[in-house]
Amino acid sequence: MGRKSRGDGATSARLTREDWVQAAYRTLSDSGSRSLNVEALAKHLGVTKGSFYWHFKDRAELLGAVLDRWHVQLVISRAESAGGSAADRIRYMLDIVVNSRRPGRGGALELAMRSWARRDPRVAEVVESVDQRRLDYTAGLFRECGYSDEEAEARAMLLFSYIFSQGILSFTNDRVLKQRLHGLCRRLIEGDNVAVAAE
Known part of the structure; x- marks a missing residue:
């Protein structure tokens, strides 16, 4: 057989x-x-x-x-692999939204992990650790671009809110709208400091 x-x-x-x-x-x-x-x-x-x-x-x-695996396969791991300056890595993370080959996969996984975390304390600890690591890393990039601690933390939160919202909102299948939204959010999240640092 x-x-x-x-x-x-x-x-x-x-x-x-x-x-x-x-x-x-x-x-x-x-x-x-x-x-x-x-x-x-x-x-x-x-x-x-x-x-x-x-x-x-x-x-x-x-x-x-x-x-x-989820803990290791972080957005920041991909940003670090991409290399470049702090501004380059911020832009890399922002561009994940429009460059993803499977735009809904990341959002579905995030929702699944958080649903699982509500029922399992061990998973909740991992999710909390990953969230904090993401925010600390990204805020550090914004600080490298010249933002204050408070401003850097706020922009880091905005960046991840944007990334994950795009994975779960159905209208993002509209490519034109998605590109327009991406341009607006990128200008808002980056601000002047990242734009200058990237030049």
């Missing part, structure tokens, strides 16, 4: 721990944390539950791995 093939072309015999985490991550984004059960994931991947237990002790270990 042949090996059962997954939809992406890989076979069940080659499934890795990362395959399971990735499948759980997508399920979390699409359907929420209540859908993260071993049987459903195994069916989606085209394998038996035995494959899961080869890589994980239990469901809790998988959920921990999903949390770790």
